[in-house]
Amino acid sequence: MARRRPWEVEDELWELIEPLLPKVERRFRYPGRRRLDDRKVLCGILFVLYTGIRWEFLPQELGYGSGMTCWRRLRDWTEAGVWPRLHELLLAKLQAAGALDWSRAAVDSSSIRAVKGGPKTGPSPVDRARTGSKHHLITDGGGVPLAVTLTGANRNDVTQLLPLLDAVPPVRGRRGRPRRRPDRVYADRGYDHDTYRRQVRAKGVRPFIARRGVEHGSGLGVHRWVVEQALALLHWFRRLRIRWEVRDDIHEAFLSLACSIICWRRLQRHQSLRY
Known part of the structure; x- marks a missing residue:
């Protein structure tokens, strides 16, 4: 076989x-x-x-x-908005299967080169100021992608903390109100800012963010590694390793489609373990 x-x-x-x-109806006259x-x-x-x-x-x-x-x-x-709806549908199926961990979430980002420029690009501080973009990702406690955003490579990570939380769709699948907020969010030193901590708390989420100027070994890595793994899975898709698209919406479509594929694989794995 x-x-x-x-x-x-x-x-x-x-x-x-x-x-x-x-749905696209075929023309009756001159259908081509x-x-x-x-x-x-x-x-x-x-x-x-x-x-x-x-x-x-x-x-x-x-x-x-x-x-x-x-x-x-x-x-x-x-x-037509197909990809966000597909991602939301798969998240709902994971929620119904009890495969989402809302007790915590993790955020991180990764810079890529943007060969042809375009919207949401900027000089990359990690690539000799070459034009690049940045993928910002939030996952649940098990590494399932909840939302992903695209910005210029020169955008500071902390500025995307609140937009990432707001980008999480209302996830249905269980009785009661749809779930949108994790209980806690974990992040590295790039997100260290007391103002944003207060704003995250105002949304009902407890922030656990490493602080600058202190020795490494905060212990947050035992929770944060899932988002680093999810970024690696995203960049396993070769089209996402380098941004070739001038149009940002096309690159974001690839990002959303890749997140949906990761969710679909996680759902299949969960079902196979269950049965």
Whole structure:
């Protein structure tokens, strides 16, 4: 039996994605070339996400359509808000399965080079002032991505602490009100600022942030490592290691799609352990 390629969409995952995609009716007069199947195009988008290949080099023999077709479909689905809804849906399924740990969360960031520039870029302080962007991520206590944001590489980490907390969607899946806030949030010295500590507390979240000017060994690393692992998983997708997109919304679409894939894998793992 042939092994399934990682960028090929499983039947169970496709059943979740298909209802989220906008429906396009074929024109009655002058219908033109038949529209390529959405599932195949999604496989082409995932192929680019996994391999980092340029759109124009997408192999035609795979049957996923041209790179331009995949790019246009990604643009249209991004404008329709498909990826945030998919991420929120998978988080709800993890919540229903009891696989989310809201007792704590962790935040961190990672800088990447932005080869072509564009919005949400800036001189990187860790790459000789070359143009770059920064991925900001918040995870639950088990390393499940709750939200991710994109900024210029010169943006200070602490300025994204509150936007990350606000970016966590209302997660349903259990009886009662949707959950949006963890009980605690852990961060490194880059987030050390008393003003932001007070603002985090005002949201009902207890901040545990390492302080500058003190010796290493605060003990927070035993909780923070999950977000570092999640960033490594994000950058396992080669398209996210370097920002090739001038349009920030397209790169953010790749980010959100990668988070959804990580959530889907975590859900499958949880279900396999359960049964």
